[in-house]
Amino acid sequence: MKWDFSFIWTAFLDLLPALPTTLYITAVSVSCGFVIGLIVTLSRMYKVPVLSQIGTAYVTFVRGTPMLTHLLIVYIGLSMLLDHLSDKFGWSFNSVSIPMIGFAYIAFSITAGAYLAEVIRSGLLAVNKGQLEAAYSVGMTTFQALRRIVFPQAFAAALPNLSNSLIGMLHGSTLAFTVSVVDINAKAQIVASTNWKFPEAYLAAALLFWGLTVLIERGTALLEKRINVYNRGGVA
């Protein structure tokens, strides 16, 4: 078998239009997941009745099942539910009205939320209890204490794990092809099969993902250096 190296570059350019799709799925799922994770973590921390139990069940279930399963459950389950409701109430809105990428947004937000809940929890656990007490002692409300004192330190502690989750979701977003969303990888398959050059197209996709991953890692390292100034000196 002969490699067509120049085709790697051609394929690479062909993949670029699919880049925003991959980035959107990753960005939406990580941002929504962060909000979900924060709500779950805080309700578990403050032992909010019902919400905390639901949160615990959610985290164990989602972390215990593959990401593809979440996508299929959301796609099939949500479609069936919507179609049933729209039949019953005579809505014009049904599962076909939702763009395919919408299912990926919802499903992967659910996936990310469970992982991020754990990341946020471990970040918060890394903050010494004395920090919160000192904040109370100077007269802050719980909200002020969390926002000004606890969260910034928890964020710094959680940053490496946050970055890993972001990378995980970036790579996981390729599963969206199962619901016919054309992300970078799906695009590679299209490019490959129309030109009958599989290895080159997939290699181009791999390089693109690798590049994005390195960008995330570099960004994290920069951010870490900036927000961790306070850890310099001392024994750390």
Added chain:
Amino acid sequence: MIHLKRITKSFGRNEVLKGIDLTIRKGEVVAIVGPSGSGKTTLLRCINYLEKPSDGEISIDEFSVHFKKPHKKDIHALRQKSAMVFQQYNLFRHKTALENVMEGLVVVQKIPKEEARKRSVELLEKVGLGDKLDSYPSQLSGGQQQRVGIARALALNPEVILFDEPTSALDPELVGEVLGVIRKIAKEGITMIIVTHEMAFAQDVANHVVFMEGGVIVEEGPPNVIFNVPKEERTKQFLARYTSESAYSI
């Protein structure tokens, strides 16, 4: 004037404070001494509401809180009337010395930044840290951190400052600088409650000494009485053990 009335606190079935009554006049420096586990820290934490007392009442001038059913608003007000200097300093780790002192002024008391900065710089100079404004806690020695902690408490201008063994986490050679600062502010008429094992310091700086054991106040009075002619047998035993222990450690 601060009144503590019948303050009790239990952790589960363990009753740690068994009805504490204490009156502190304005500008008074009260030293609390007693064996470890007697409830001294818990009492201070109750005054700052870092611990919820089981029952009792505190009043500071006209303001008062009943601990059986406190209002959220009152808890917040109580915390603002008192400030704690912690055994482990508990400086905000991600903020510089100056930001640590400014934080409460800006966020809680809503004082304009420039004014807060000016006041904070003055206070840090007062505790001898005028050259460490921009240092993070991790760059400061224990003694320096504790002096920032004292400046942070002073900045809030509270009705009372609570010190929980402010020097017991320090290396011996750093104890002096912190006690020196406390001694200095004690002379300025700020009301203070100090839990300490430094008996010589307590005798020297306090107007009133309280001996606690087993969750009750066993004896209280002026320092020369408590340290030289205590009435209660338990006080005598404690002080005797204490002086012999410290003699031994030298």
